[in-house]
């Protein structure tokens with residue numbers, strides 16, 4: 001037996017899950033795919049006294065189109081379902097391209113969208129991609145619900161605005177503007193490992209082929225998904241020439257991120273990677289925007 | 294002592310009813326309670342892949358699930374693939390192509406490959422390497438494993 005003992009509840013509706021969470025407050029943890037929580041329990045890094053398992057709640061697992069062209073994903077939608085979904089491929093190609101980069105097939109069979117963003121690992125692709133796409137999350141508790149934009153959801157290392165008793169039930173991803181392009185670039189020691197650094201970019205062009213909007217969000221480059229504010233500002237309204245792109249990548253890597261050092265890479269090396277990846281991601285995103293009518 | 298949970302699960306076609314503690318990992322349940330020690334346990338945090346089993350046909354880490362979560366579901370372990378007298382085509386292929394050395398990674402690789410070949414009957418080398426990227430092997434250098442998967446795919450198409 002590795003994990004410490006806990007009381008186990010397997011509700012079949014959201015309502016029932018919320019009532020367990022309300023009753024047990026801080027002592028309770030939600031069990032989604034378990035692909036981050038169970039490793040921590042096996043090491044006894046966390047020892048929740050109550051587990052509320054969401055795996056028997058079918059109403060939390062879906063991918064739905066919305067009228068304006070965006071998507072809604074239920075919190076318990078598995079990585080594998082997102083990976084193979086035709087609607088995601090059509091409406092959120094950035095997400096579609098990202099999915100195979102998350103861990104291995106065996107982890108993607110279980111891991112969930114809601115679990116990944118709630119866990120708030122700064123290395124999680126889905127956290128940075130949700131911010132890059134301008135997504136938002138619906139949080140529900142017994143007291144009601146609220147929508148939180150992805151860029152306000154992550155507040156620190158493994159920390160979100162989720163309160164005890166609150167459940168992330170759904171993610172909304174808006175459609176991308178016309179003439180937009182996207183890219184996700186990352187470097188990992190081995191394919192599918194957590195990335196040393198990665199970046200998600202979404203850009204759009206106006207009728208004069210100038211950069212209308214840009215968004216660039218780094219993973220594994222700080223405590224939260226790191227939005228490259230200064231680099232984005234330098235791009236807006238500009239023609240995306242190699243020189244402009246190079247300059248934006250340099251600004252992003254030197255001023256917009258705050259990477260740490262660990263056994264896998266120094267902060268300096270991460271900044272180097274961020275610079276190279278940002279340039280490649282912007283090149284690919286602008287090229288796609290240009291090709292997109 | 295904790296509350297026990299009355300688990301009913303089908304493993305390799307046999308239905309088992311067992312009282313388990315909720316904290317019992319699926320890997321430990323298979324090995325300790327059912328004596329199915331073919332499922333190997335290397336790291337217990339999802340990295341090595343040795344403990345991979347099939348849950349309703351999909352490959353999962355049995356070290357990252359609680360046994361109680363399999364209630365009402367079907368689990369397939371390496372023991373469910375074939376027997377000594379009747380090896381499955383994948384097992385035959387691993388034997389013939391020397392895809393096994395110490396054998397520690399093998400059960401996890403075979404269960405992963407079973408589900409992979411059901412979805413992709415004629416995979417390229419790159420697709421095979423991608424499919425087994427979540428399974429560490431410290432012995433073979435992977436080449437013979439890739440060969441074995443190719444041979445298994447041929448046998449299964451035949």
Ligand SMILES: Cc1cc2nc3c(=O)[nH]c(=O)nc-3n(C[C@H](O)[C@H](O)[C@H](O)COP(=O)(O)OP(=O)(O)OC[C@H]3O[C@@H](n4cnc5c(N)ncnc54)[C@H](O)[C@@H]3O)c2cc1C
Nearest residue numbers: 030032033034035036037103111112115116118124168339
């Ligand atoms: C070997 C390995 C490699 C991995 N590689 C990557 C990788 O490269 N990139 C990557 O992004 N991830 C990776 N992961 C993590 C994986 O994507 C996880 O599935 C994910 O981080 C957590 O999702 P989960 O559904 O498994 O959540 P769980 O592990 O069940 O939960 C994680 C946390 O979120 C909370 N939680 C879960 N759901 C909700 C909810 N709906 N509302 C409120 N709180 C909730 C839980 O209480 C827990 O604290 C890897 C995991 C492993 C084991």
Ligand code: FES
Nearest residue numbers: 335336337342356
């Ligand atoms: S023992 Fe489960 S992945 Fe290593």
Ligand code: FES
Nearest residue numbers: 394395430431432
């Ligand atoms: S055969 Fe020894 S670990 Fe793979």
